[in-house]
Amino acid sequence: MPQAAAPLLSVQGVTMRYRTKDHLVTATYRVSFDVYRSDRFVIVGASGCGKSTLLKAVGGYLPTVEGKIRLNGQEITKPGPDRVMVFQEFDQLLPWKTVKENVVFALTASGRLEREAAEEKAMHYIDKVNLSGFADSLPHTLSGGMKQRVAIARGMAMEPDILLMDEPFAALDALTRAKMQEELLQLWEDTRFTVLFVTHSIPEAVRIGSRILLLSPHPGQVRAELNSQGVDAAGPDGRLLTQRIEALLFDEGATEGRMAHV
Amino acid sequence: MSDVTTNTAVYREEIVNTIENKDFGVIEKPLGMWERLFDNGTFRKGLMLIALAIVWEAYARWSGNPLLFPTFLATAKAFVSGILSGTLLHATWTSISLLLQGYAAGLLIAALFTAFASATRVGADLLETLTSMFNPLPSIALLPLSMIWFGLGNMSIIFVLIHAVLWAVALNTHSGFRAVSLTWRMVGRNYGLSRLGYVCKILIPGAFPSILTGMKIGWAFAWRTLIAAELVFGSSSGSGGLGWYIFQNKNMLDIPNVFAGLLTVILFGLLVENLIFRVVEQRTIGRWGMQI
Numbered sequence A: 001m002p003q004a005a006a007p008l009l010s011v012q013g014v015t016m017r018y019r020t021k022d023h024l025v026t027a028t029y030r031v032s033f034d035v036y037r038s039d040r041f042v043i044v045g046a047s048g049c050g051k052s053t054l055l056k057a058v059g060g061y062l063p064t065v066e067g068k069i070r071l072n073g074q075e076i077t078k079p080g081p082d083r084v085m086v087f088q089e090f091d092q093l094l095p096w097k098t099v100k101e102n103v104v105f106a107l108t109a110s111g112r113l114e115r116e117a118a119e120e121k122a123m124h125y126i127d128k129v130n131l132s133g134f135a136d137s138l139p140h141t142l143s144g145g146m147k148q149r150v151a152i153a154r155g156m157a158m159e160p161d162i163l164l165m166d167e168p169f170a171a172l173d174a175l176t177r178a179k180m181q182e183e184l185l186q187l188w189e190d191t192r193f194t195v196l197f198v199t200h201s202i203p204e205a206v207r208i209g210s211r212i213l214l215l216s217p218h219p220g221q222v223r224a225e226l227n228s229q230g231v232d233a234a235g236p237d238g239r240l241l242t243q244r245i246e247a248l249l250f251d252e253g254a255t256e257g258r259m260a261h262v
Numbered sequence B: 001m002s003d004v005t006t007n008t009a010v011y012r013e014e015i016v017n018t019i020e021n022k023d024f025g026v027i028e029k030p031l032g033m034w035e036r037l038f039d040n041g042t043f044r045k046g047l048m049l050i051a052l053a054i055v056w057e058a059y060a061r062w063s064g065n066p067l068l069f070p071t072f073l074a075t076a077k078a079f080v081s082g083i084l085s086g087t088l089l090h091a092t093w094t095s096i097s098l099l100l101q102g103y104a105a106g107l108l109i110a111a112l113f114t115a116f117a118s119a120t121r122v123g124a125d126l127l128e129t130l131t132s133m134f135n136p137l138p139s140i141a142l143l144p145l146s147m148i149w150f151g152l153g154n155m156s157i158i159f160v161l162i163h164a165v166l167w168a169v170a171l172n173t174h175s176g177f178r179a180v181s182l183t184w185r186m187v188g189r190n191y192g193l194s195r196l197g198y199v200c201k202i203l204i205p206g207a208f209p210s211i212l213t214g215m216k217i218g219w220a221f222a223w224r225t226l227i228a229a230e231l232v233f234g235s236s237s238g239s240g241g242l243g244w245y246i247f248q249n250k251n252m253l254d255i256p257n258v259f260a261g262l263l264t265v266i267l268f269g270l271l272v273e274n275l276i277f278r279v280v281e282q283r284t285i286g287r288w289g290m291q292i
Helices: A051-059 A099-109 A115-128 A144-157 A174-191 A202-208 A236-250 B033-039 B041-063 B072-085 B087-119 B121-134 B139-150 B154-178 B182-190 B195-206 B208-233 B242-251 B255-286
Strands: A009-019 A024-035 A040-044 A066-071 A083-086 A162-166 A195-199 A211-216 A221-227
Touching (some): A024 A066, A024 A221, A099 A115, A115 A144, A144 A162, A174 A202, A202 A236, A211 A236, A221 A236, B087 B154, B087 B255, B121 B154, B139 B208, B195 B208, B208 B242
Antiparallel strands (some): A009 A066
8 A cells, every 4th residue: 555645753864872881882873764654563673773762762752863753744852642652661550540540640641631531531441451340450469461451551542643662562471462462453453553563572573563674783773674564473474574584684694593482 | 011112202192171070168268356366467566565564564563663663554553644634645745746847847848858859960969968967967966056046945946856857858758769660750751741740640659668768767756856855955935745744753753654754755656657657658558569
């Protein structure tokens, strides 16, 4: 399908650097890509390729050294509720608020909705992630997968222009992870939100993504940008795509061995 | 038996059970009365207090010197008559009202100080330097100076109380703020909280375990400083506090009353710790799973 419209998110020539105690590290070097509306855009690469740094820059948490990031033509300078982040960490829910209050908090703190409307919308999305029965539970009583579901519900309730997901399933066990991937795709079928998803797992990228950006490590540079819309991850073309990605990422002197298949 | 030798492992049938056995007895059984009672912290601590009182009574009877160590019963009698006559009650109220004034003022100043320290680097440096200077300084050491500055009124006691509370609370709150999880901070910024909203909705709840610890330490410092100050200071405007009550009764060699005064100090400490701080703790950080 040709994309005639302007991209929703445009990342152009972005270089990211950060300082450690005694080094200045270049995390990504002149990375460019465009994300269009309703994309499931996945950034995949080995650890140290700067994918999380890049996502934090899109979130507005880190400044770029070079290049520009634009959302709807507006340059990104600080965090904002138009780009909601779902983190890997289980502690992203505020422990002093119940599941429902966590979602309501996001809606009211950002000034999206008044209290009552916020509660209604919160319950709608909590229902979407199948947690209605736990709306009044406190986060520490939930399992890891449930916490991530709440975080996703909180992100989706904001109805942001783009949902940023930073390895949201990485800390889950394999069974829960597979289930969550399935649910995320189901949610996408329902609402067709735009998501920018960072992962280090190639099978996850193939499963989730409609378009996949491969970053080479140290520093992160664009290795390829592939289509995977309509690819059945478990079928033969999915396996083919997985192999192709592995070849692209590991072709130079693959001494580090293959990544774990999860 | 196994003539069939192949390269693969031994073939075994798959096992599929249907679970119908219900012989395991109960799944959930309510706990008995004693188990429930001993799970109750208040009950266990109450037993401990009774045991301590018995030990006290036994020792005092054995030593047989009521002038140096009156029995628990004599102390209890002195306590009750002190309460009934109103002198002990009055002394306690004088102390508590002073304490609350000093504590509240200390908390307020600590809040302002910490806000300044979180907002600017100069503020943080100032707070850290001042805390390391003044936190180890016993507040009571400031009393002579305070009496010169503020005279023999309540103001000079409130001044040393503020000193007792301020540094403990400010130090704990400040370090608590800095230890608030980066993820919570990013979440707060993500939803576009204002500066004040960020402090009230993310930093304060996130740092609440440390803040509460600071408040508890500040409370204990203030209480002991107050009693000590009253012992030195005596009464002001005709009404003395608990420290004065203890001092006066010692001068009259009414030792059971001295013990009753001390008992009041202890009881009040127990009450505040177990009724106020414990309940606040359970309702907040305990409920949120930030403390086991």
